[in-house]
Amino acid sequence: MEELPKDIVPLQQDFYEQPTLELAMAMLGCLLVKETHQGISAGFIVETEAYKGPGDRAAHSYNNRRTARTEVMFHRSGLAYTYLMHTHCLFNVVSGGEEKPEAILVRALEPRYGIDIMKTRRGLEELKNLTNCPGKLTKSLGITMEDYGCSLTHPPIYLAKGFYPESISVGKRIGIENTGEARDYPWRFWVTNNQFVSRHQKFEYEVNLKP
Template sequence: MLQRSFYERPVIQVARELIGCYLVREIDGETLVGKIVETEAYAGPLDRAAHSYSNRPTERTKAMFQEAGHAYIYEMHTHALLNVVTGRVGQPHGVLIRAVEPIAGLEVMKQNRATVKRQIDWTNGPGKLTKAFHITKALYAHPLNERPLYIEEGEKGVKIARSPRVGIANSGRAADYPWRFFERGNPYVSTFRK
């Protein structure tokens, strides 16, 4: 498992280096594994697109002000979205896990995504992957170096590309920050829309 020191570094660096790592979810005696292929960095009080832009903890964002390596999970529409808290305590930076490539536990993922026909669509977006891995708000503030949800060191030498983040609107210049990282050529990377 990646230790807290991995997450205590600058958010852009963590977002980039999570590409190729493995997201692991243990549930009901099964182990689900996905290679992280897409992330986005959110730089707290400096970033108009971040939930913690005001730099004040709220009931929704309090996990972002905790120690690095905790899960910040929020709901958007019907989706739970998984973020990793980075930096120092009180420095509310986070990395959104946008997409993973399924590696193990495929039968469970298939059951969790029973209404989705193509495997490629199980985990190629932030709300899709949390459904496939059964990641809910019950795991809010969970330390990501402990079971049942954690991240492990992954593949080395993954070819990484970067772009502006997806779906950022009404955020001024923040919409153009090239803080989205993804594995070049991986089919599980979400479709980019401006």
């Protein structure tokens, strides 16, 4: 069974205290790790989408909508918000702080550890298609609704340091056409030219992070 290098440790609470848009960009390149009885699987986050709560018509918590599904969004940052979309479980990181229900959807990963486990779970051999959309990545890593509300500062699910992107692309979010002006907010972020991004589309601008 593949093991992670000993220097891969969970990011701590202060990482998640960043403002939501900043956190969505900071998460790019981080390693998302999930431990299960089958083993450890992990991938680098290469695409995120930010949802800014009560004033964002695309957010589940728009107008402070508080339901059994959105309850975790009203709690502290750095918790897992999982929900079902059709038959797929999607994984989000709670942000914004208590009583400020915001979250960041992880849209795509670059597979790194436990790739054989991912292939078995997906019934696929092609690396590119294992984790290149929100529903695929959760199935590949074994993320389920049981992870709802879990703290991301320790196993079984957490973020760790990974790589630092040279460039980040910024554009509109995907699949939210019926949300009025919110559909045009440039709150989708991805590692420029990364082959595992879910959908390559026109970007609003790029952020060059080279020194």
